[in-house]
Amino acid sequence: MEFSVCRTPIQVSDAAFEIVVAQLRKKPSSVLLLSSGSTPLGLYKRLVAAHRDQDLDFSKAVLIGLDEYLGLDAHYESSFHYFFNHELLSRVNVSRKNVFLFNPHTTDPKKECEKMAVILRHHRPDLAILGIGRNGHIAFNEPGGALNSKCRVVDVSHATRLDNARFFGSLDAVPRQAMTLGIFDILYAHRVLLMATGAEKAHAVHAALDESVSVNCPASALQRHDDTVVLCDAWAASKTRYPPAGPVLGGIEIANVFSLPRGKRVVFLSSRLSDVSLSAGALAQSLARKNTVVSVVAEHAQSFERSVIESQAKSQARMLGFKCLFVRSKAASKKDLLGDEKKWRYLLSTLSPDIVVVPNRFSTDSTDRWVRKVGLAYATTKKRCAVWSFETDRGLFEAKACDLVFEFGTDMLLSKIVAVRRLSHLRHLRLDVSAKSLAVFRKLA
Ligand code: GLP
Numbered sequence: 001m002e003f004s005v006c007r008t009p010i011q012v013s014d015a016a017f018e019i020v021v022a023q024l025r026k027k028p029s030s031v032l033l034l035s036s037g038s039t040p041l042g043l044y045k046r047l048v049a050a051h052r053d054q055d056l057d058f059s060k061a062v063l064i065g066l067d068e069y070l071g072l073d074a075h076y077e078s079s080f081h082y083f084f085n086h087e088l089l090s091r092v093n094v095s096r097k098n099v100f101l102f103n104p105h106t107t108d109p110k111k112e113c114e115k116m117a118v119i120l121r122h123h124r125p126d127l128a129i130l131g132i133g134r135n136g137h138i139a140f141n142e143p144g145g146a147l148n149s150k151c152r153v154v155d156v157s158h159a160t161r162l163d164n165a166r167f168f169g170s171l172d173a174v175p176r177q178a179m180t181l182g183i184f185d186i187l188y189a190h191r192v193l194l195m196a197t198g199a200e201k202a203h204a205v206h207a208a209l210d211e212s213v214s215v216n217c218p219a220s221a222l223q224r225h226d227d228t229v230v231l232c233d234a235w236a237a238s239k240t241r242y243p244p245a246g247p248v249l250g251g252i253e254i255a256n257v258f259s260l261p262r263g264k265r266v267v268f269l270s271s272r273l274s275d276v277s278l279s280a281g282a283l284a285q286s287l288a289r290k291n292t293v294v295s296v297v298a299e300h301a302q303s304f305e306r307s308v309i310e311s312q313a314k315s316q317a318r319m320l321g322f323k324c325l326f327v328r329s330k331a332a333s334k335k336d337l338l339g340d341e342k343k344w345r346y347l348l349s350t351l352s353p354d355i356v357v358v359p360n361r362f363s364t365d366s367t368d369r370w371v372r373k374v375g376l377a378y379a380t381t382k383k384r385c386a387v388w389s390f391e392t393d394r395g396l397f398e399a400k401a402c403d404l405v406f407e408f409g410t411d412m413l414l415s416k417i418v419a420v421r422r423l424s425h426l427r428h429l430r431l432d433v434s435a436k437s438l439a440v441f442r443k444l445a
Helices: 009-026 041-054 073-078 080-087 109-122 158-167 183-187 199-210 218-224 275-290 306-320 334-351 366-381 410-420 424-428 431-444
Strands: 002-006 031-034 062-065 067-069 127-130 152-155 177-180 191-196 228-233 252-255 265-270 292-300 323-329 355-359 386-390 404-406
Touching (some): 002 009, 009 041, 009 127, 009 191, 041 080, 067 080, 109 177, 183 218, 191 218, 199 218, 199 228, 218 228, 265 275, 265 334, 265 366, 275 292, 275 306, 275 355, 275 386, 275 404, 292 306, 292 334, 292 366, 306 323, 323 334, 334 366, 366 386
Parallel strands (some): 002 228, 031 062, 031 127, 127 191, 265 292, 355 386
8 A cells, every 4th residue: 555645635636636647648548436525626626627738638538436325306416426527527528438427316226236337347447536434434335334345225324424414505415325336346446546635534544544454444445455545635644653755845855743753762952941942842842742852951050040041941841841951061161061071972872862853064153063963973873863953043054955844833833932932031042043044945935
């Protein structure tokens, strides 16, 4: 199973579009199984546009609808028949003889299903395009149904009727039965493409991908198919155990909180009390949720009001969810710092981090450069210790100097600001310079 996480639903549609277009270009007579619902709408829009503007050709393609409600007479516009025609079929050059949809007006649904089974026998699908229900259903294969099911009439679950009531105006109007291709029919496709967007799908995606195959989550049966592509946005992927790969912007990969590691020991090294919370607070806070995070600060013995500043720094760290330790140096001079090296080495070997986070290499500050050196030296002695770096007002990343950055939500930034306000000496910091560094990335965007 191939799993890709995109940042937004738009990018999910873009990625799905690439897959469908590649399929049609490789084999113009491809047989596609089509899903209804809001998730594939972006994909269908792109296909229509590509047909209009780039001559994407559907003349030989065979398009088959996955499912259909039963008993819709008064609500034809809520039928999948209407949906497929309206969103895709009437807007591309597909030949009507190559379109196979369940008839929503059928008086003999069983016969309609038999008809569809024969069609499938003659047209083995090349690509099944699927969405997923909140309860893990695919097409209308609801939880509890057999995982080797074939085309048949099914009861629509209460949960799915509730979810789909938005297309009907009321729950009462949502049909209780439907016709659907079975799980077996879907797995019969050479390739399966599953799309999921939005946090409400996170639980279903997690059950489908991470848990064992079970009738409780029909989509989990896709694990048995050896060519399944799952495309999710960051929200739908948020409960999975797979680390999502982020999109790339100007050569820099943009990762989000879901890409962060779990279960690691992370140590931030800094030369100022406020650096970790101010400059890397969102990263430290996010990491602290699933990892053990400690921030180690080089402290100068003659620091003004040291005890006040230390207690402020500790409370800041507590708010953000990590621990703060201090290495008190006798003096600020380089010579004395070198004398402290032993202390740092000992502390680091006790903390035994999997990741050390140090000020970046552009810092103009000698203490920054010194703690960076200590971190790098430790990482080279320990197998598999990663080194990350953060930006401060004394060391801005130069454009293109890094290959991955983390992006955080406003909630993170707000709690960081609250934590930072606890430090009374912040009026001395050059916040304007930090703001400028953000602008560098905005320009890249
Ligand atoms: C319906 C369809 C499914 C679809 C699901 C999710 O129940 N039968 O094929 O995947 O809805 O729809 P949406 O993408 O709107 O969340």
